[in-house]
Amino acid sequence: MSRIAYVNGQYLPHTDAAVHVEDRGFQFADGVYEVCEVRNSLIVDLTRHLDRLDRSLSELRMASPMDRKAMTVVIREVLRRNRVRNGIFYLQVTRGAARRDHFFPAADTAPTLVITAKSVDPSIARKKYETGIKVITVAENRWDRVDIKSVGLLPNVLAKQQARDAGAQDAIYIDRNGIVMEGASSNVWIVTPDGALVTRPAEHGILRGITRTTVLDVAASLQLSVEEREFTAEDMLAAREVFFTSATGTCVPIIEVDGKTIANGHPGTVASSIRDAFFDIAEKTAI
Known part of the structure; x- marks a missing residue:
């Protein structure tokens, strides 16, 4: 089964998932991330991970791409589509795609959100x-x-x-x-x-x-x-x-x-x- 990634509103085959060449995560490492464990089809410490994500975004003066309820829905859907029972999901938010410039882009620049998931063998x-x-x-x-x-x-x-x-x-x-x-x-x-x-x-x-x-x-x-x-x-x-x-x-x-x-x-x-x-x-x- 092909892995599925979520990128800015779309669920895509992992091999087709991509962001813009001028995404600020790629150009400046202008982004934050979270990694969260899934065990026996249960997400571990999700609230604390999302709390820390909010703090990281705030410290970098970066907007969240969606509210927490919507993000939780997307996380669950990515995990379901990838049939992850034991493994992780990876979530990354960047300041978005804009002409390369060290200054922040225009305030209406949409953040980039990528969520991926994969199964991990517990025996490792x-x-x-x-x-x-x-x-x-x-x-x-x-x-x-x-x-x-x-x-x-x-x-x-x-x-x-x-x-x-x-x-x-x-x-x-x-x-x-x-x-x-x-x-x-x-x-x-x-x-x-x-x-x-x-x-x-x-x-x-x-x-x-x-x-x-x-x-x-x-x-x-x-x-x-x-x-x-x-x-x-x-x-x-x-x-x-x-x-x-x-x-x-x-x-x-x-x-x-x-x-x-x-x-x-x-x-x-x-x-x-x-x-x-x-x-x-x-x-x-x-x-």
């Missing part, structure tokens, strides 16, 4: 949960407003490729003071030697991950000790557990950083317990 994630992943650290080199979920992801692309070239699966940004920022497409957590669950505060230095927010709810339900504070690369290497959270991976254990083994080199129990409880706590919206 399960393998990561069972084995853990290896990561490298890279120097922070992104713009200061990573709290906006912008499509300007070139530093992230380069970090991911650097990790692959090093035989790892992902990368973690470290600032000039040795402080852990976040992953190339995820938030970072550690479990300290005394059992505290620690993640960086979600201010402008990192993206306020939706999965991160729900994991805080999960941790409260499990009565885990949680600290939102900065931690260093050295703290990470000394941790009992290190893991990523993201919409596409939920809670992925990290067993090695820069060639150094974390704890006993196996996924830990805290990440596992959070993952087991996650979908009981997360909001679930039927397709």
